[in-house]
Amino acid sequence: xxxxxxxxxGPLTTEAGAPVADNQNSxxxxxxxxxxxQDQTLLEKLAHFNRERIPERIxxxxxxxxxxxxxxxxxxxxxTRAKFLSEVGKQTETFxxxxxxxGNLGSADAVRDPRGFALKFYTEEGNYDLVGNxxxxxxxxxxxxxxxFIHTQKRDPYTGSQEADNVWDFWGLSPxxxxxxxxxFGDRGxxxxxxxxxxxxxxxxxxxxxxxEVFWVKYHFxxxxxxxxxxxxxxxxxxxxxxxxxxxxxxxxxERGEFPLWTVQIQVMPAAEAxxxxxxxxxxxxxxPHEDYPPIEIGKLELNRNPENIFAEVEQSIFSPAxxxxxxxxxxxxxxxxxxxxxxxxxxxxxGINADHLPVNRPHATDARTNSRDxxxxxxxxxxxxxxxxxxFGGPFQTDRPLWQPTQVTGTTGNTxxxxxxxxxxxxxxxxxxxxxxxxxxxxxxxxxAQFISKVSRDxxxxxxxxxxxxxxxDFGKRLDTAVQALRG
Numbered sequence: 037x038x039x040x041x042x043x044x045x046g047p048l049t050t051e052a053g054a055p056v057a058d059n060q061n062s063x064x065x066x067x068x069x070x071x072x073x074q075d076q077t078l079l080e081k082l083a084h085f086n087r088e089r090i091p092e093r094i095x096x097x098x099x100x101x102x103x104x105x106x107x108x109x110x111x112x113x114x115x116t117r118a119k120f121l122s123e124v125g126k127q128t129e130t131f132x133x134x135x136x137x138x139g140n141l142g143s144a145d146a147v148r149d150p151r152g153f154a155l156k157f158y159t160e161e162g163n164y165d166l167v168g169n170x171x172x173x174x175x176x177x178x179x180x181x182x183x184x185f186i187h188t189q190k191r192d193p194y195t196g197s198q199e200a201d202n203v204w205d206f207w208g209l210s211p212x213x214x215x216x217x218x219x220x221f222g223d224r225g226x227x228x229x230x231x232x233x234x235x236x237x238x239x240x241x242x243x244x245x246x247x248x249e250v251f252w253v254k255y256h257f258x259x260x261x262x263x264x265x266x267x268x269x270x271x272x273x274x275x276x277x278x279x280x281x282x283x284x285x286x287x288x289x290x291e292r293g294e295f296p297l298w299t300v301q302i303q304v305m306p307a308a309e310a311x312x313x314x315x316x317x318x319x320x321x322x323x324x325p326h327e328d329y330p331p332i333e334i335g336k337l338e339l340n341r342n343p344e345n346i347f348a349e350v351e352q353s354i355f356s357p358a359x360x361x362x363x364x365x366x367x368x369x370x371x372x373x374x375x376x377x378x379x380x381x382x383x384x385x386x387x388g389i390n391a392d393h394l395p396v397n398r399p400h401a402t403d404a405r406t407n408s409r410d411x412x413x414x415x416x417x418x419x420x421x422x423x424x425x426x427x428x429f430g431g432p433f434q435t436d437r438p439l440w441q442p443t444q445v446t447g448t449t450g451n452t453x454x455x456x457x458x459x460x461x462x463x464x465x466x467x468x469x470x471x472x473x474x475x476x477x478x479x480x481x482x483x484x485x486a487q488f489i490s491k492v493s494r495d496x497x498x499x500x501x502x503x504x505x506x507x508x509x510x511d512f513g514k515r516l517d518t519a520v521q522a523l524r525g
Contacts, residue, residue, distance in 0.1 A: 050080055065127070082145075087259075090351070091386050092141040095366040096152045099135035099436065100230065100283035101350040102144075102290055104339035106130050106157060106300070112334055115251045115304055116243035118363035120159035129158040129400055132339060133353055134230045138198070140187040145282035146266055148225045148484070151217075152259065153235030153354040155337075165359040168256060169281055170227065170234040171220070173465075174320045177454065179374020182244050185210075200491035205487035208500035211462035214508055218466045219437075221484040223477055224263065226271045229285045231296040232264035239357070240318050241374040242365040243506045244441045250307035252317055252367060255326060256331055260297040268484060270328045278353035295340045314459040318369040322465055324471035349396040353381035365440020370454060405432040466508035478515070486519035498524070 056077050071078065093099075106128045111321040112121050120128045135152035136143065156163055176185055181404060188206040192199045207213045212414040219225070227233035237255030244250050266274065274281050285327040289296060293431035303324050305317060313324045343349035356379040366372055383391050389411035391397055398404060407423045422429050473481065485505070498520060506513020 050077060051084070053109045068194040070410070075459055076378070088347075093135075093386065095137050096154075097141045098139045098143050098145070099133050099152070099350055100286050101131060101133040101343055101353060102286060102296075102339040103343070104130045104295075104337060106335055106337050108335045110332070110334045112243075113245065114254070114304075115245055117163070117246045118159070118243075118361050118362040119161050119412075120157060120164070120361070121363070126244055126495060129160075130337065131156045131349075131353065131396060132337075133350060133355065134286070138186075142279075144279035145224060146271040146274040148271070150220065151230070151233060155235070155257075156353070156359075156397075157361075159361055160401040161361040162402060162404070163359050163397075163399050164343040164361045164364060165355045165357060165377065166237050166241070167355050167357045168235055168255065170224070170233045170235055171216060172238055172254070172256070172323050173216050173219065174238060174371060175207070176210060176217045176371065177212055177319050177321050177438070178370045179378065180208070182371070182374065182378075184372045186385065188414070196398070200488060201493055201497060204489055204492050204501040205497050208497055208504060211504050211507075214463055214504045215321050215466040215469065216486075218481070218505070219467050221483045221488075222469075222473065223265045225484070226266040226268070227282075228264035228266050229261075231261045231286065231289060232259055232413060234258050234263070235298065237250055239320060239369050240367040241372075242367055242440050243441075244365065248441055250441045252307060252310055254303040254329075255388035256301040256303070257298040257337060258301060260299060267480070268487070286339075290339060290342050295338050297339075298337040299333055300335040300337055301333050303329040303331055305329055316454055316457045316460055318367050318372075318456060319369040319460070320369055321462070322375075322460075343396075344402075348394070349450040352387050352391070352394055353396045354379075354387060354391050356380045356383065360439050368443060368454075390414050393417070407432075436469060463504070463508040467512070468510045470512045478512075482515045482519050486523055489516075489520050490523035 048059055049055055059077070062078045063072045064070060065072060073079070080191055093244055097472050106120075108121055108126045119456050128434060133152065133154045135154070136145070136147060136149040136274065137152065138149050139147060153168045153170055155166045155168070157166070176182065182285070188202040189198065191197055192202060207217055224233070235257035237253075240252050240254055242250060243253045277283065286296070303326075305313070305324065310317045313328075315324070317324065321490060356376075357366070358376040358380055360366070388396070390405065393413075393415055407425055409418060422431050424429055425433065437439060470478065489498050489501055493503070501515050502513060505516050
């Protein structure tokens with residue numbers, strides 16, 4: 037089954053609507069003569085073709101997406117006043133974009149890389165974007181390091197290839213990455229399909245209820261299809277045979293009516309407990325152990341409709357963690373704080389200042405009422421309405437009620453590290469993750485890491501990388517050192 041094409045019957049036309057007499061032969065000065073500049077059908081087609089693509093995303097360029105429905109299954113009003121979370125059984129339309137991080141737009145799907153899990157809720161109070169990954173943690177904890185980190189994952193400016201030296205030099209000098217790297221090189225580093233992996237909000241977010249009480253929240257999306265992964269060899273073979281494997285699987289499963297489903301869970305921390313929690317609860321390289329804050333099931337997420345046009349709805353879709361609704365807000369997570377700016381700025385550059393007006397991005401359950409006007413591709417939607425506030429002509433007005441509660445701060449300004457909590461260090465959770473693995477999982481993890489580290493050209497970079505895992509767990513480091521030495525001879 038394929039998506040039916042929506043084509044208007046009748047003559048082929050130009051962009052202006054004039055009928056095209058001949059779409060096979062360009063107009064020339066006599067038979068065999070040069071092409072004429074007056075052939076506007078030819079020039080219009082070539083000019084449009086040259087502009088069919090927009091700049092690809094610097095990260096998360098390779099993506100697939102689908103529409104779906106979020107259904108609330110638990111009363112959460114004690115924690116948040118968000119209307120789309122106000123009534124058990126309430127359904128909200130969603131759009132979910134999956135992506136790899138480091139690869140470009142034409143790269144293969146089945147590669148070892150985190151997967152973006154960007155979810156847009158089309159709520160009656162505006163769009164709420166939850167921008168996460170398929171891992172609960174990340175490589176760094178401060179956005180000021182993000183451009184440097186991504187530069188190590190992308191093509192080297194001299195060689196034009198991803199270089200093991202760059203990757204492991206940065207990770208070795210950034211011990212905070214040890215936890216996420218352990219995730220990435222374990223079995224879940226290459227999902228078998230997009231349907232067979234979990235999603236996470238990763239960051240910590242604020243929820244606030246009608247009484248103004250504040251709670252810190254983490255999101256989990258647990259796949260109902262079960263976790264399935266690929267080994268490195270399986271992924272290499274699949275990437276060569278079908279670079280579009282994940283996108284194809286998602287599209288075809290929805291076409292068959294096998295709608296992917298995730299169980300949505302949250303962890304909830306009362307705001308008063310954050311200051312003395314054993315880990316910094318706003319550190320993106322850390323998880324909240326489930327024994328401290330057990331996950332609570334709150335809903336189901338189902339994907340049930342494919343996009344009709346990949347460029348219009350997947351490539352031009354935009355997500356920003358700054359898109360909140362009443363009852364939900366940011367936390368002091370320094371990575372999240374940087375992303376509040378960076379995502380919106382990227383979309384204004386890539387897609388344009390009116391990207392929010394595109395069908396996939398604009399609110400579906402309410403109207404956007406702003407005083408922003410004009411700019412590239414402005415559609416005139418405001419007609420003759422005034423473009424300032426306050427005004428006396430019935431224009432939109434402020435509510436005087438912030439979306440989230442203020443966060444108390446103290447101290448002086450400056451370039452400071454985040455506060456250190458009792459059990460904060462860069463290695464403890466990576467070690468915990470390693471010790472949770474079976475012997476087979478540990479063996480595959482060590483082999484995956486060793487295969488990559490062995491490509492490093494300098495012994496000091498390789499040793500520093502290995503030492504991070506040694507500090508996470510002695511056995512982990514010893515086995516990795518042995519494996520790398522064997523491969524390096």
